[in-house]
Amino acid sequence: MPELPEVETTRRGIADHLLQSSIKEIIVRNPALRWPVPADLSQQAANQRILSVRRRAKYILLELGTETKATGTILIHLGMSGSLRILTEAFPAEKHDHIDLVLQNGIRLRYRDPRRFGAWLWIAGNPLTHPLLAHQGPEPLSADFNATYLADKLVNKRTAIKQLIMDNQLVVGVGNIYASESLFRARINPTRTGMSLTPTDIAVLCEQIKATLLEAIAAGGSTLRDYVDSDGKAGYFMINSYVYGRAGQPCRICGTPINQLRQGQRATFYCPQCQN
Template identity: 60%
Template sequence: MPELPEVETTRRGIAPHVDAATVTELIVREPRLRWPIPGDLPQRVQGQPLLALERRAKYLLFRFPAGTLIVHLGMSGTLRALTEAFPPEKHDHVDIVFDNGRRLRFRDPRRFGAILWQDGDPLTHPLLATLGPEPLSAHFDTDHLATLLARRQSAVKQVIMDNHVVVGVGNIYASESLFRARVDPRRPASSLKRDEVDRLTTSVKETLADAIAQGGSTLRDFVDSDGRAGYFLLQCYAYGRDGEPCRVCGNTIQQIRQGQRATFFCPSCQH
C-alpha cells in the first residue's frame, strides 16, 4: 500500500513534467473508484494551468485557479507521467492530458483510490480538515506528541498510527520508528517519559526522511513506467524480520498482532 514516502516520491517524480502546464483534457475511463469521480470534473479542469503540485498526508493536491484536484492512490494505485499516448491497459482509469505533451495516467487495480474536486481551500475538505500535523514539519514536535500521548492508554504504536495525532506513520514506519526510539510498541502511550517521547519524535522524522531519500533513486520509474516499479522498502531493523536476529543486539525479533496489524520488535532493545 502506498504510504507517505511513496506518495511524496510520486509527487517529486511527476511534478517536473507537469509544472506550470495547462490541462487540455481529462479522460475518465472508469469513474467508479472509492468515491465516484464527479461527472463534471473534465469540464472543471479543462483549460486550467497547474499552479502547484503539493502533498497533504497521503493525498496529492493539484492546485488550479478554479480549485484543487485531490488524488489518493488507495491500496494499489499509481500515477505516472507519460511522454506519449500509450494505449491504456485494463486498470488505467484516468488520464490527465497537458499542453506540453505530457499526460498523467492513474492506474488502480483495486479501485480504492480517489480523484475528487474541492473549490476554495483544499485543506477544508472533509478528508483533510481533521488531519494531524505533517511528521517532517515543525508542527510535529515533542510538545505536540507528549500532550497527545499523555491522554491515551492505548498501545503507543496504535496512537502514532492515528492520523489525528500525526499523518503518514503507517505500519512499517511505526515499527521502525519505535525500534529506533528503543520503545516497546505494547506500552501504554501515557507511560512514555519525556526523553522517550523526544526520541520517538526524532525517530519518526528520521525514519520517514530516510524512506523518502531512498525513494529518490526510483524517480525515473514514474515516467513511461508500467506502474510496477517505483516503490521501495527501508532497510528494516524490525519490520518483516520475525525470527531473525536483531541487527543491533543479536536477539530474536518477535512478531505480535496489534489492531489487526503485524508488529515487529526486539524485546531486548525496546523497553
C-alpha cells in the same frame, strides 16, 4: 497501501512535469473508484494551469487556476494499489489505467489502480477544509510535530504507542511500516501505553519518526506489492529495514529473533531485547 514516503516520492516525481502546464482534458475510463470520479472533472479542469503540486497527509493536491486566480483543486489518493506515471500518448492504456490527465503539450499523468480504492475528486474551495483533510493532524516532518506537542497528546493515553502514532488525527502519514521502524530506532516497545513514555522517550520518538520518514523518502519509499514511483521503479527502503517483515530473523543490533504480534488488526514487528 502507499504511506507518506511513497506519496511524497510520487509527488516529487510528477511535480516538474506538471507545474505551470495547461490541462487539455481528463480522460476517465472508469469512474468507479472509492468515491465516484465527478462526471464534470474534465470540464472543470480543461484549459486550467497547474499552479502547485502539493501533498497533505497521503493526498496529492493539484491546485488549478488561471494567471489571475485559483479555480479549484484536484484531490488524488492512491488507495491501496494506485500509482501515477508520467507518459506520452505512445503508451496505450491498459486494463487498470483508469484516468489520464492530458496536458496541452501531450504529456499525460496516468492513474493506475487495480483495486480501485483510490480517489480523484474536485474541490472548488479551500482544499484543507474538505472533510477528508479538515481533521488531519500535523505533518510529521513539520515543526508543528515536536516533543511538546506529542507529550500533550499522550497525557493519560492508555492506548499502545504504536496505534497512537498511526492515528492520522494525532500525526499524519506514519503508517504501519514506519511506525514499527521508528519505534525500534527509538528503542520503545510498541505495546507500551502512550502515558508510560518519559519526556526523553517522547523526544527520541519524534526525532526517529522524522529521521525514518526522511530516509524512506530518500530511498524512494517501500514496495511490498503494488507500489511503484512515477518512473515505474520500486522503493527500496525495506531492503535495510530493522524489524518490519523480519519476524524470526535476528535483530540487526543484538541478534535476538524479531517478534511479531497483532495490534489493531495490523502486524507489528519488534525486538524484545532492544525495545523494552
